[in-house]
Amino acid sequence: MRPADEAELSEAIRTAAGPLSVRGGGTRGVFGPGAVLETGGLSGVRLYEPEALTLVCGAGTRLAEIEALLAGERQRLAFEVPDLRSVLGREGVSTIGGVAAANASGPRRVQAGACRDAMLGVRFVDGAGTVVKNGGRVMKNVTGYDLVKLMAGSAGVLGVLSEVSLKVQARPEAEATLLAEGLGDAAxxxxLRRALGLPYDISGAACRAGAALIRVEGMAGSVRYRLGELQRMIPAPWQVVEGEASTALWRAVRDISDFADETGALWRLSVVPGEAEVVPAALRAAGIAHRALWDWGGGLLWLSCAEGHGATIRAALAGRGHATRLRGAETAPAYEPQAPEVVALQAGLKARFDPRGILNPGGLC
Structure with a gap:
């Protein structure tokens, strides 16, 4: 099924006789069993006001179309959407509804926040076929429940997005990265932790193959000053990488392209930055070969290893964060097991928004 508008989407869900597997552009695969419900027909930019930094578009609008439109006004989506097709073995094209449903957020999250922080409003159809609207076109919107944040990252299990309103950002005049190779992961x-504690508005902080990467963006003079201060306050064998070369470095971090040609399991871990090495250390102690890439100053860990080590990963992570398996088959569940209180809350939300349990069964709720 590929509804052409919100009314058709509502009718398709309302009259569904069984489970529906919701799909945006197909870049992250299809959840669970059931008839495929594609949102690509719900496309088109409904409103774009560059001077107000506001964009409203159908959920099926292609991300590439949005980025091209914004680039024409020297603007961008602040949350730097990752493209994981190469590491997940997917094809398709990314849509803004899929981005919002996954809360897909890249390296700039340490400065600008996640996708959900840029979402001003949503329209969606719940599991009963009811059209729901929440939020608006400005940040100061505090009426009622914040369903905008609820839908961000909900992966289509509570409702199918039909429209998304977003705050956009002006492109900076300059970008540069401090790169220090050969430090080793711990150093x-x-x-990165030291740099993020300084008042220099860092927009990226990653550890890749034992190298530290620190990105600064803004007016050219400000970028030069902040780079100088960071080098002065944090002794390291720094190289300054500027312009497109800097952009390419962060594209590789954003898309975890170091893992593109690998097979086996791929894990995404959210951790306490001060304990970012706990899981890799446990894998080393167990003799398990792996590769790691840290983003968000150590708070996000991408981990590539052979299948079958989920129990080791989760045991090492216990009480320190959570892990999601994005690729690979094994007995360990893909999502982090939740506390009974959280399970009850999720079940309550699912019952409220999808009483028949037909939207992406087997997903987060």
């Missing part, structure tokens, strides 16, 4: 992560 590089310590450098």
């Amino acid at each position: 590089a992560l310590a450098v």
Whole structure:
């Protein structure tokens, strides 16, 4: 099914006789069993006001179309959407509804926040076929429940997005990255934590193959000053990478392209930055070969290893964060097991928004 508008989407869900597997552009695969419900027909920019930094578009609008439109006004989506097709073995094209449903957020999250922080409003159809609207076109909107944040990252299990309103951002005049290679993971992560504690508005902090990467963006003079201060306050063998070369470095971090040609399991871990090495250390102690890439100053860990080590990963992570398996088959569940209180809350939300349990069964709720 591929509804052409919100009314058709509502009718398709209302009259569904069984489970529906909701799909945007197909870049992250299809959840669970059931008839495929594609949102690509719900496309088109409904409103774009560059001077107000506001964009409203159908959920099926292609991300590439949105980025091209914004680039024409020297603007961008602040949350730097990852493209994980190469590491997940997917094809398709990314849509803004899929981005919002996954809360897909890249390296700039340490400065600008996640996708959900840029979402001003949503329209969606719940599991009963009811059209729901929440939020608006400005940030100061505090009426009622914040369903905008609820829908961000809900992966289509509570409702199918039909329209998304977003705050956009002006493109900076300059970008540069401080790169220090050969530090080793522990030293590089310590450098990132130190840098993020300084008042220099860092927009990226990653550890890749034992190297520390720190990105600064803004007016050219400000970028030069902040780079100088960071180098002065954090001794390291720094190289300055500017312009497109800097952009390419962060594209590789954003898309975890280091893992593109690998097979086996791929894990996404949210951790306490001060304990970013706990899981890799446990894998080393167990003799389990792996590769790691840290983003968000150590708070996000991408981990590539052979299948079958989920129990080891989760045991090492216990009480420190949570892990999601994005690729690979094994007995460990893909999502982090939740506390009974959280399970009850999720079940309550599912019952309220999808009483028949037909939207993406087997997903987060």
